[in-house]
Amino acid sequence: MSNHQTPTQPASGTSKPSLSLNKDLIGGLIFLALSIGYGLSAQMIPYFPGDEYEPFTARTLPYVLSVLGTVLSLSLVISALREQQQKKQEKAQQQGLDLPQLQPALGYDWSTVIKLLAIMVIYAMGLKWMGFVISTTFFLFAGFWVLGERRKKVLFGASLPFVLAFWFALTQLLDIYLAPGQLFAALGFGG
Amino acid sequence: MLDGILTGLGTAVMPMNLLMVFIGCFVGTFIGMLPGLGPISAIALMIPITYGLEPSSGIILMAGVYYGAIFGGSTSSILINAPGCSSTVVTAFDGYPLAQKGQAGKALALAAYASFTGGTISAVFLLVAAPALASVSLSFQSADYFALMVLGLTAVAAFSGKGQVLKALLMTVLGLMISTVGTDRSTGVERFTFGNIDLMDGISFLLLAMATFALAEVVMAVLKRDHLKEEENETDSSQIGSMAVTKEEVKEVAPTALRSSVLGFIVGVLPGAGATIAAFLAYGMERNLASAKEKLKFGFGSLRGLVAPEAANNASSSGSFVPLLTLGIPGSGTTAIMLGALIAYGIQPGPRMMIDNPDVFWSVIVSMYIGNIVLLILNLPLIPYISKLLMIPRTVLVPMILFFAITGVYLVSFNTFDIYMMVAFCIAAIGLRMLNFPMAPLLLGFVLGGLMENNLRRALMISDGSLSFLWERPITLVIVCITVLVLAAPIVQSLLQKKRSKAAQKAGQADSENSNGETA
Numbered sequence: 001m002s003n004h005q006t007p008t009q010p011a012s013g014t015s016k017p018s019l020s021l022n023k024d025l026i027g028g029l030i031f032l033a034l035s036i037g038y039g040l041s042a043q044m045i046p047y048f049p050g051d052e053y054e055p056f057t058a059r060t061l062p063y064v065l066s067v068l069g070t071v072l073s074l075s076l077v078i079s080a081l082r083e084q085q086q087k088k089q090e091k092a093q094q095q096g097l098d099l100p101q102l103q104p105a106l107g108y109d110w111s112t113v114i115k116l117l118a119i120m121v122i123y124a125m126g127l128k129w130m131g132f133v134i135s136t137t138f139f140l141f142a143g144f145w146v147l148g149e150r151r152k153k154v155l156f157g158a159s160l161p162f163v164l165a166f167w168f169a170l171t172q173l174l175d176i177y178l179a180p181g182q183l184f185a186a187l188g189f190g191g
Numbered sequence: 192m193l194d195g196i197l198t199g200l201g202t203a204v205m206p207m208n209l210l211m212v213f214i215g216c217f218v219g220t221f222i223g224m225l226p227g228l229g230p231i232s233a234i235a236l237m238i239p240i241t242y243g244l245e246p247s248s249g250i251i252l253m254a255g256v257y258y259g260a261i262f263g264g265s266t267s268s269i270l271i272n273a274p275g276c277s278s279t280v281v282t283a284f285d286g287y288p289l290a291q292k293g294q295a296g297k298a299l300a301l302a303a304y305a306s307f308t309g310g311t312i313s314a315v316f317l318l319v320a321a322p323a324l325a326s327v328s329l330s331f332q333s334a335d336y337f338a339l340m341v342l343g344l345t346a347v348a349a350f351s352g353k354g355q356v357l358k359a360l361l362m363t364v365l366g367l368m369i370s371t372v373g374t375d376r377s378t379g380v381e382r383f384t385f386g387n388i389d390l391m392d393g394i395s396f397l398l399l400a401m402a403t404f405a406l407a408e409v410v411m412a413v414l415k416r417d418h419l420k421e422e423e424n425e426t427d428s429s430q431i432g433s434m435a436v437t438k439e440e441v442k443e444v445a446p447t448a449l450r451s452s453v454l455g456f457i458v459g460v461l462p463g464a465g466a467t468i469a470a471f472l473a474y475g476m477e478r479n480l481a482s483a484k485e486k487l488k489f490g491f492g493s494l495r496g497l498v499a500p501e502a503a504n505n506a507s508s509s510g511s512f513v514p515l516l517t518l519g520i521p522g523s524g525t526t527a528i529m530l531g532a533l534i535a536y537g538i539q540p541g542p543r544m545m546i547d548n549p550d551v552f553w554s555v556i557v558s559m560y561i562g563n564i565v566l567l568i569l570n571l572p573l574i575p576y577i578s579k580l581l582m583i584p585r586t587v588l589v590p591m592i593l594f595f596a597i598t599g600v601y602l603v604s605f606n607t608f609d610i611y612m613m614v615a616f617c618i619a620a621i622g623l624r625m626l627n628f629p630m631a632p633l634l635l636g637f638v639l640g641g642l643m644e645n646n647l648r649r650a651l652m653i654s655d656g657s658l659s660f661l662w663e664r665p666i667t668l669v670i671v672c673i674t675v676l677v678l679a680a681p682i683v684q685s686l687l688q689k690k691r692s693k694a695a696q697k698a699g700q701a702d703s704e705n706s707n708g709e710t711a
Contacts, residue, residue, distance in 0.1 A: 055656025143590025
């Protein structure tokens with residue numbers, strides 16, 4: 001018998017059962033905490049006098065959602081726990097080796113992603129203080145750099161000219177107002 | 192109806208709108224070809240541009256992007272075996288083996304013809320089905336709408352695959368939760384703003400869509416180091432080969448294309464199913480119908496195996512517009528994002544859309560067809576050139592997409608708080624994606640949240656706080672029953688499966704005990 005994959009199976013997205021079990025547990029617990037927190041903060045929604053006689057208030061849907069979220073996440077946690085126990089029993093029977101289950105998460109390129117996310121946050125801060133052109137140029141330059149681009153032609157050629165062209169299209173052609181950086185306004189330029 | 196079609200045709204063939212279809216298809220094809228970026232991201236990235244356009248032009252542009260993205264997805268499936276979106280995963284089964292045999296051109300051409308057939312047939316169906324359903328839905332009341340929305344949301348969850356139902360439901364609830372942030376529209380009370388002025392207006396759907404799809408998909412690609420794999424793509428685009436298809440081949444695949452188109456349209460109309468399921472079903476159907484000899488070809492470059500999913504996924508894309516345009520209820524993530532865009536234009540899709548905005552209603556339907564023609568006569572010959580665009584180094588492309596996503600949101604609100612929020616949502620989305628939570632239900636829940644609350648409020652007010660509105664009218668009762676069935680089906684299925692596996696285990700244990708006893 002040939003052992004090739006049957007074509008009707010999706011090519012991607014199939015993960016090892018042991019891994020997804022652990023993931024379900026984590027996901028379920030996160031959602032459980034979230035649903036409870038959401039329900040608790042729903043009590044902070046102000047009530048109008050007489051609202052207690054109304055069939056539907058601003059709190060109704062949040063309460064319903066909180067209960068739904070709690071029930072669903074609890075069922076996810078329970079089903080994950082149950083399957084984990086089953087797996088453990090099977091493993092105990094087989095006495096196989098237990099591999100650390102979050103191992104694959106360590107194989108990802110976290111450092112690049114964290115750097116990219118940090119650049120985005122800095123970009124947001126920069127937009128306010130430095131204005132569109134300078135901060136966007138910095139953002140693109142830093143983005144290319146973080147992803148491993150070292151060719152000067154690309155680093156400079158794809159950042160500043162692109163930003164200037166985009167700025168021109170926005171402000172001159174589409175008449176979209178871009179606020180100048182507050183730093184310059186504070187120093188007395190532009191504004 | 193003829194009046195409507197003529198109005199639509201008049202709007203759709205305006206030079207500006209034709210240009211929009213063309214741009215949409217082109218950009219959509221390009222974004223769709225990038226592995227990891229699907230139609231939702233493509234549309235999200237285009238929305239900021241559509242805000243400056245007329246509603247009909249904007250929607251036409253987005254419809255073009257949608258088709259283009261699916262077409263682009265199949266192109267990358269065929270050329271580099273890296274489906275651009277989930278609905279074209281099946282295309283790679285037979286498309287990529289064909290490309291490996293040096294018949295990439297033929298595969299691309301057949302995929303385009305199949306998509307065209309799917310698009311044409313479903314456009315005709317849409318033309319008939321949409322007005323008919325719209326006239327029926329005029330009699331719907333808020334209780335029916337509420338029930339329909341619950342059905343739509345649960346169906347999306349139920350169709351999301353084995354072991355994913357609970358997670359999809361949780362994501363839907365999360366989407367609904369996020370939709371309650373901001374000022375409550377009916378009472379004017381602030382909810383979950385925690386005194387933050389920036390949250391008073393609620394969270395914009397564009398922000399959420401960009402963060403959870405466009406941003407998260409790009410970042411996930413970086414996370415998996417996809418940006419370092421660009422060299423693989425460079426070789427393939429130059430060896431596409433002839434695009435000619437022989438008469439025999441057309442004869443062989445024509446019935447397949449017709450069958451799959453009809454199936455695709457029907458699946459598309461159902462809430463929650465969508466293009467991916469349509470493609471898988473059509474492929475499965477074709478495989479079952481094939482003769483034993485042909486069955487062996489499936490997975491190794493069968494033309495029928497290529498044509499079936501392509502016709503089906505395109506037909507179901509049109510089909511998914513039926514519930515959106517007539518009921519105002521999106522059945523998939525992609526149509527959810529279109530609903531968000533329509534609402535931003537001040538157009539409420541639903542039974543009244545045909546009366547209030549006939550130009551938008553009909554021009555969308557007509558432009559879908561024009562989009563199919565554009566894909567066939569313009570995109571197909573351009574594929575070798577568009578695939579050259581894939582050679583832009585990912586180190587440049589990734590920051591550019593990030594920039595477009597961030598600026599797209601920033602230029603609508605001019606509030607840097609939105610960018611921080613995007614980053615936060617993006618981080619959450621990456622975490623959820625890594626934990627195998629599906630993202631589309633979140634978007635669907637978010638977009639439908641406000642509408643659902645309004646309808647529930649109205650229904651409860653009318654019935655004086657009693658839940659009897661759920662079973663008082665026959666239409667509502669039927670919808671509620673279907674919802675319960677849809678929800679119960681996966682639970683029953685998994686229970687049955689467990690029972691069976693337990694029985695099998697017991698039998699296995701008994702066997703091993705027997706054999707142990709014998710050896711001892």
